[in-house]
Amino acid sequence: MAIVQCVPNFSEGRDLEKVEKIVSPLRGKEGVKLLNYEPDPNYNRLVVTVIGEPQKVKNAVLEAIGVAMDVIDMNVHEGQHSRFGATDVCPFIPIKGMTMDDAVQIAKELGQEVSKKYNIPVFLYEKAASKQERENLATVRKGEYEGLDKKFEDPNWAPDFGVAKKHPTAGAIAIGARRPLIAYNINLDTQDINIASNIAKTIRHSSGGYRFIKAGPVEIPERKITQVTMNLTDYTKTSMYRAFEAVKMEARRYGVNVTGSEVVGLCPMEALIDVASYYLGLENFDLGKVLETSLME
Amino acid sequence: MAIVQCVPNFSEGRDLEKVEKIVSPLRGKEGVKLLNYEPDPNYNRLVVTVIGEPQKVKNAVLEAIGVAMDVIDMNVHEGQHSRFGATDVCPFIPIKGMTMDDAVQIAKELGQEVSKKYNIPVFLYEKAASKQERENLATVRKGEYEGLDKKFEDPNWAPDFGVAKKHPTAGAIAIGARRPLIAYNINLDTQDINIASNIAKTIRHSSGGYRFIKAGPVEIPERKITQVTMNLTDYTKTSMYRAFEAVKMEARRYGVNVTGSEVVGLCPMEALIDVASYYLGLENFDLGKVLETSLME
Numbered sequence: 138m139a140i141v142q143c144v145p146n147f148s149e150g151r152d153l154e155k156v157e158k159i160v161s162p163l164r165g166k167e168g169v170k171l172l173n174y175e176p177d178p179n180y181n182r183l184v185v186t187v188i189g190e191p192q193k194v195k196n197a198v199l200e201a202i203g204v205a206m207d208v209i210d211m212n213v214h215e216g217q218h219s220r221f222g223a224t225d226v227c228p229f230i231p232i233k234g235m236t237m238d239d240a241v242q243i244a245k246e247l248g249q250e251v252s253k254k255y256n257i258p259v260f261l262y263e264k265a266a267s268k269q270e271r272e273n274l275a276t277v278r279k280g281e282y283e284g285l286d287k288k289f290e291d292p293n294w295a296p297d298f299g300v301a302k303k304h305p306t307a308g309a310i311a312i313g314a315r316r317p318l319i320a321y322n323i324n325l326d327t328q329d330i331n332i333a334s335n336i337a338k339t340i341r342h343s344s345g346g347y348r349f350i351k352a353g354p355v356e357i358p359e360r361k362i363t364q365v366t367m368n369l370t371d372y373t374k375t376s377m378y379r380a381f382e383a384v385k386m387e388a389r390r391y392g393v394n395v396t397g398s399e400v401v402g403l404c405p406m407e408a409l410i411d412v413a414s415y416y417l418g419l420e421n422f423d424l425g426k427v428l429e430t431s432l433m434e
Numbered sequence: 435m436a437i438v439q440c441v442p443n444f445s446e447g448r449d450l451e452k453v454e455k456i457v458s459p460l461r462g463k464e465g466v467k468l469l470n471y472e473p474d475p476n477y478n479r480l481v482v483t484v485i486g487e488p489q490k491v492k493n494a495v496l497e498a499i500g501v502a503m504d505v506i507d508m509n510v511h512e513g514q515h516s517r518f519g520a521t522d523v524c525p526f527i528p529i530k531g532m533t534m535d536d537a538v539q540i541a542k543e544l545g546q547e548v549s550k551k552y553n554i555p556v557f558l559y560e561k562a563a564s565k566q567e568r569e570n571l572a573t574v575r576k577g578e579y580e581g582l583d584k585k586f587e588d589p590n591w592a593p594d595f596g597v598a599k600k601h602p603t604a605g606a607i608a609i610g611a612r613r614p615l616i617a618y619n620i621n622l623d624t625q626d627i628n629i630a631s632n633i634a635k636t637i638r639h640s641s642g643g644y645r646f647i648k649a650g651p652v653e654i655p656e657r658k659i660t661q662v663t664m665n666l667t668d669y670t671k672t673s674m675y676r677a678f679e680a681v682k683m684e685a686r687r688y689g690v691n692v693t694g695s696e697v698v699g700l701c702p703m704e705a706l707i708d709v710a711s712y713y714l715g716l717e718n719f720d721l722g723k724v725l726e727t728s729l730m731e
Contacts, residue, residue, distance in 0.1 A: 140729060172728050188728060233729065317725065324717075381714050397715035406703060406726040412710035417678050418694035420621075428614065429703040429726065431469050431485060432437060432530065 139234040141191040141243060142317070143198050145227040147183040147205045148220045150176040155208045156183055162200035168193035173402065181216025182225070186403060191235065191243050198227065199250055206255050206307040211282045219275070221282045222308035226274060228263065229314045240314035241265045248312045252299030255307070258289075259298040262313035267297050274311055282308045319369040319408055320401035321377060322355070323384045324362050327393045330354050333363035336387045340365070340380060347383070349375035362396070372408040378415045436532040438488040438540060439614070440495050442524040444480040444502045445517045447473040452505045453480055459497035465490035470699065478513025479522070483700060488532065488540050495524060496547055503552055503604040508579045516572070518579045519605035523571060525560065526611045537611035538562045545609045549596030552604070555586075556595040559610035564594050571608055579605045616666040616705055617698035618674060619652070620681045621659050624690045627651050630660035633684045637662070637677060644680070646672035659693070669705040675712045 149155050156176045160183075163171045168190040176183045185201075187194055202224045209223035227247065231240040241264055248259040266272040270293075280288050285303040288294045295301045296309065303309055325333055333354035338344040341352040349371040355364040365384050369375055385395045407424060414422050424430050446452050453473045457480075460468045465487040473480045482498075484491055499521045506520035524544065528537040538561055545556040563569040567590075577585050582600040585591045592598045593606065600606055622630055630651035635641045638649035646668040652661040662681050666672055682692045704721060711719050721727050 142725070170728065232725070324715075377710075377714065395715070397717050399717045400719060400723055402723075403725040403728075404723055406707075406724050409707050409710040409724065410703075412714060413674075413706040416713040417674065417709060418621075418692070420694050420696045422697060426697055426699075426701055427703050427706065428439070428529070428700040431467065431700075 139191055139239065140188060140232040141194050141235060141240060142186065142188045142230040142232050143194050143227065144230070145185050145187075145198055145201065146220075146225045147185070147201075147209065148181065148211065148214050148216070148223055148225055149205070149209050150181045150183050150216065151178045158208055159183065159201055159205050160185060162204060163187050163197050166193060166197050169197045175402075177218075179216070180218035181214065182218045182220065184402070188232065191229075191239065194229075195243050195247050199247060199254070202227070202251055202257075202310070203255060206257065206304070210306045211308045212306065214282065219278055219281055220308075221278045221280070221285060222257065222304075222310045223306065224257075224310050225278075226262075226311045226313070228312075230317050231314075232317070237264050237314060237316075244312045244314045248298045251310060251312070252296070255304070257299065257304040257307050258296035258302065258309045260309060260311045261297040262311045264314040265312065271297075274313070277311050285309055316371050316373075317405050319372050319377065319404050320367070321369055321380060321398065322364045322366045322401065323381060323398045324357075324364055324396045325384075325388060325393050326396050327363055327391065328356070328358070328361055329391075330356050330363055332388075332391045332393055333365055335391075336384055337365045337367075339387050340367075340383045347375045347379065350380055369408075372405065372411070376411050376415070377408055378412045435530075436488055436528075436536065437485060437530040438491050438532060438537060439483065439485045439527040439529050440491050440524065441481065441483050441527070442495055442498065443517075443522045444482070444498075444506070445478065445508065445511050445513070445520050445522055446502070446506050447478045447480050447513065448475045455505055456480060456498055456502050457482055459501060460484050460494050463490065463494050466494045472699075474515075476513070477515035478511065479515050479517065481699075485529065488526075488536065491526075492540050492544050492547075496544060496551070499524070499548055499554075499607070500552060503554065503601070507603045508605045509603065511579065516575055516578055517605075518575050518577070518582060519554065519601075519607045520603065521554075521607050522575075523559075523608045523610070525609075527614050528611070529614070534561050534611060534613075541609045541611045545595045548607060548609070549593070552601070554596065554601040554604050555593035555599065555606045557606060557608045558594040559608045561611040562609065568594075571610070574608050582606055613668050613670075614702045616669050616674065616701050617664070618666055618677060618695065619661045619663045619698065620678060620695045621654075621661055621693045622681075622685060622690050623693050624660055624688065625653070625655070625658055626688075627653050627660055629685075629688045629690055630662055632688075633681055634662045634664075636684050637680045638664075644672045644676065647677055666705075669702065669708070673708050673712070674705055675709045
């Protein structure tokens, strides 16, 4: 049986009543499991993780997108995170028994249904993108909600589904398919954000680092530390241990220590087993030797 | 749904036709999955791993024990591994949705059925043991097949099920319940078996080391290395990384390096995630943050 993960992000992280309304279509449905949802008041954003059978997940998420359209008005939305729609992004991640192409297919089906049912213009991104310049979410969302009218004047930015006109309260939506992403933060025993920033620059792809690391600095004043905060966008090519050891190696230059790390949200078993396998120097080890693998077949 | 693992060991590792006959009742049964079987000609022994619904696994293993009784004659058996029966040991390991007590219960049910159906005397061991001196398998099996007549003269060694008389060709059987065990070997870049032996002594429980490590030395002449070979009998209390780092630490005394390690058979996910968590210094990490955990519920 195929299993897909879907991580829709909604532009509401403060009004918990609205949050509950948005996640409600993702509850109690056969073949659909709501794993996690985290409203963030600073970002004024809600990140939801749902998992299950592809068609059933798609239908439940379609409903949730409808609720978000009804309860969120982007004209009055403010928060610290970039966004251009009530449902801002909606990636599908193939987990089991399906390929990336299958996930792209689900993303396209959802895109078509969203534009048809709700009149929200849809951009396809990452692996589902229709052209290369739409692969990067940051590019697709550039200008944010407030810049949508202008964006749609450019024929290059016609949506993949629907007409080139923002929804009057829900804006636009980016729907895509991608690999599982690991949100991974590494703690530094310094309060100097410049050090965290310099280290982030050395390891991230955009400034010369590893191909599948996005990274930046974060202050955690209550703990008197800083963090290098990362997205590992393909852990099969850039492993967690590589990010960890690279940050340790760079931190030495500043006499700073790495004191620990954390995973935000969920992490695929394979990524962690690769870490164990590296540090123990395991020979001939693969997922087939993990007892639980046989329970998931 | 409860899942139990069962790892019966049979005293046949050379005649592959007999091996196939023994495992045959463990194939193609609904609710029972044959994960792995490894006949070892040196040991003249067959280790089988089967997993599934407790009652169904128990019934399938009962059948396999019957076949082993029919095809193995302990009076002509020889091999390098201690053994006292055609089916020598049969541990049940609770994997999911069941407690150790449930596994003990299954072990007792199987014991009763084996003695009744096949007239093979049964000793319960480890967590299923009826008294403390029967917990350790080595003690229960002491004297091996050849010493069974003498053992049964001692009223202290009356079997837990059946009469105090060995089966004329199948001997006796030890049935028990235990935690998952990890068979873990660490490679040393020395051919000096004494060094491997000395290191094994420092880390194993029996000579002053960690409570849940059994260890010994092994030569691997074809690779010009030696190994510290281990059973980690409770990885929740003595972790893999602790064994690994302890061997590294002891090896320094001899100017010897640890060059890698290997897991024999299957390893629980939790044990590997603990390793990753240790080396990355992960904060607030638990199995609930592993994506696959949600697929197994």
